[in-house]
Amino acid sequence: MFETVLVANRGEIAVRVIRTLRTMGIRSVAVHSEADAGALHTVLADVAVPIGPAAATESYLSIDRVLEAAARTGAQAIHPGYGFLSENVEFARACEKAGIVFIGPPVAAIEAMGDKIRAKQTVMAAGVPVVPGRTEPGMTDDQVADAAVAVGFPVLLKPSAGGGGKGMRVVRSKAELPDAIASARREARNSFGDDTLLVERYVGNSRHIEVQVLGDSHGNVIHLGERECSLQRRHQKVIEEAPSPLLDTASRASMGRAAVDAAKAVGYTGAGTVEFIVDADRPRDFFFLEMNTRLQVEHPVTEAITGMDLVEQQVRIAAGERLPVDQSDVSLDGHAIEARVYAEDPARGFLPQAGTVLGLVEPSGPGIRVDSSLRVGTVVGTDYDPMLAKVIAWAPDRETARARLVGALGRTAVLGVATNTPFLRALLSDADVVAGKLDTGLIERRGDDLTLPEPPPPHVYAAAALALLLETEPAGPVVDRWDVPDGWRLGEPAWTVRKLQASGGEPVVVRVRGRSGAAEVAVGDGEPVPARAVRDGDRLTATLDGLTTSYFLQHEGGTVWLAADGHVAALREHERAGVKAEGTGGDGAVTAPMPGTVTLVQAAVGDEVEAGTPLLVVEAMKMEHVLTAPVAGTVTELGVTAGQTVALDERVAVVTPSATAGEQQEN
Structure with missing residues (x-):
């Protein structure tokens, strides 16, 4: 068994792998970018090694830097987690050359299954059913378009490399093809360094079901049942469960056998997942989608129903051990x-x-x-x-x-x-x-x-106003009434007025007067009611008209964060809000809908554009967002270039409406 294992990843998967290594008594090494210095996985590991700047291409995706960290720390094996280098055949080869064990399948299996085109051809030869489509390697844009027309709309464009829904596009008409192909290639190239596309028939009313397989280096391959991953958005899984509520015993066994056959076809070892698409109306009709030659994000649900630690099995298999169970020993609980x-x-x-x-x-x-x-x-x-x-x-x-x-x-x-x-x-x-x-x-x-979003109830706005009141009033007894900013004056106390705004909502006026221990609060058009509040660290106990609620509270940058009763509300003081929905302004201003990086500028100052014309593309967290012209007119301002980072709600362009457009809007 290994003494030291390096985890070539970050985030929750790095934390999860490190915890299993600790239970196995194996020394763990974390790597991190400058952006992740002090991240949880670096704190939990026995050793943490910096490997470069925030950009993944210069840190987590740098094969040389990862291997250098392994050499410096004496790591005998590397666990890649998922994403980044986990399915990178060059990384697996480099590990082998450096004499370091790659905790994953052999290079040949990664090559066969990492390329979706080759994967389909391989499993077809093994008798596994596949989705109809065109899988020729190296197709040009015109050939991809011709293939889509031949397959019949709607079709699905898929990158040959990678996974996680990146670069996938559903195309429903021939007119959509040019933009869809360009966008799919760009996202695939940025995510995987390979913009090769394949075309498949888009299966509507489909269910996405995958089978977990384990194989050792002694020729044993088993499956651990299936996971249902049909709840997706933009081909990205959101909710996963095991077992699938769709399959019966016979369907489960049939799909399991197909998954094992696919794994055996490439001499698979380690943990892997064979993904199928299933007709919801005919659950016994299933088609091979792809094989992920790595651990999956959703592996915990399989662990929960089988009682098996998949990361531990990955490590043991990589160390040459046999599988601890046969297929007949596997049961789902x-x-x-x-x-x-x-x-x-x-x-x-x-x-x-x-x-x-x-x-x-x-x-x-x-x-x-x-x-x-x-x-x-x-x-x-x-x-x-x-x-x-x-x-x-x-x-x-x-x-x-x-x-x-x-x-x-x-x-x-x-x-x-x-x-x-x-x-x-x-x-x-x-x-x-x-x-x-x-x-x-x-x-x-x-x-x-x-x-x-469900608008926060009035008592949340009231609690936020009371929290802000607590921050302004002095602690201890009042010596001079003029030192207390609570609106007090001779006669009736005055109201302190605040405007608070929840995400996606309108500003709400909240009036407060008095001190936190004995105040009155009026939310919106509501009548004033008695209120009081006490704060103890990050806890706020607020009583409004006799109803007491305990909140988890934080306040920073003009935003009050409150959590209670299963809801989290972020209320911004209105003068700091002013967010424009959908990244556009009615005056022709275009603002960044999220912090990110400009990857493509498609317009120039002086261009005449129609409403909806793409102006630029912003990428954040591996997702592309196209910003379009809000009105018809002339591009009069374009303050960003490709490669530039932008902040949330930063103005990136202005389209001055044409006279015709203005008249149409008035009409």
Whole structure:
């Protein structure tokens, strides 16, 4: 067994791998970029080595720097986690050349399955059914377009390299092809360094089901059941569960055999996942999508129902050990569901968010597991994927597991960074999700029902105003009334007026008078009611009209963060708000809808444009966002260039409306 293992990754997966290494008695080495100095995975590891700047290409994706860190620390093996170098065949080769064990499959398996074109050809030869399409390598844009027309719309454009939904585009008409091909190639090139595309028939009403396989170097391959990953947005998984509520025993066995056949076809060793697309109306009809030659984000649900630590098995297999069980020994116990917590704002089109974690509450309890990279002080930037944590719930049956997960998400609070937890709770409470009627298009169909934020109730605005009052009033007894900024004057006290605004909402006027121990508060048009508040560290206890609520509280940069009753509210003082929805202004100004990097400028000053014309592309956390002209007119300002970083709501362009456009707007 290895004495020292280096973890060539970051975030929650690095933390998760390090914890297993610790239980195995193996010394762990973390690597980190400048942006991650002091991150949780560097604190938990036995040794932490800096490997370069924030840009992943100069740190986590640098094969030379990772191997140098391994040599410096005496690491005998490297665990790549997922993403970054986990499916990079050149990295696997470099490890082999350096005499370091790559904790993953052999180079030949990565080559065969890492290229989706070759993967389809390989499994077809093994008798595994595949999605119809065109998989010739090296197709030009024209050939991709011709293939799409031949396959028939709608089609799915997919990068041959990589995974995670990056670069995938659904195309529903011939007119959409040029932009879709260019965008898919650009995102694939930026994410994987390879812009090769393939074309597949887009299967509507589909369910995404994957099978976990394990193979050792002695010729043994088994599967550990399946995971349902149909709840997706933009081909990115959101909720995963095991086992699938769709499959019966016969379907499970059939799909499992196909997964094992696919793994054996390439001499697979280690942990891997064979992904299938399934017709929701005919669950026994399934097609091979791809094989991920690495650990999956959703592996905890398999661990929960099998009792097997997959990271430990990866390490033991890499060390030459045999699988500890045969297929007949594998049994599935209960049900597990996982939710991915992202730094994103569903109310603003799931745009990535950034900030510093000011306060943190993570759930616990029977059947609850949290895989997280968070701690107070963590800086969430835009250099990496926006996933912050995963919350997993296990129970003897699916409904109990679902209810436990909804409750656990209600006890999850990240103050300082907006997250998608309200959306996750709404999704898990959807009637079809409760019934197990899942498909990959469900989230898009539900739309605003899942993403529109629920406005904070009046007592939250009142609590925020009381918290701000507490910060301004002096501690201890009052010596001079003129020293207290509470609006006091001879006669009736005056009101202190504040405007507070929640994300996606309108400003709300809150009036307060008196001191925190004996105040009056009026929210909006409501009548004044008696109120009082006491703060103890990060806890605020506020009583409004006789109703007392305890809040988790932080205040920074003009924003008051409050968490209570399963909800987190970020209320900004209105003079600091002024956010324009959808990244545009009605006056023709275009603002960055999130912090990120400009990857493409498609317009120039002086250009005549129509409303909706693409002006530039901003990328943040591996996702592209096209900013368009809000009105028809002339581009009169374009203050950014490709490669430039921009801040949230920074003005990047201005389109001056044409006279015709102005008349049309007036009409």
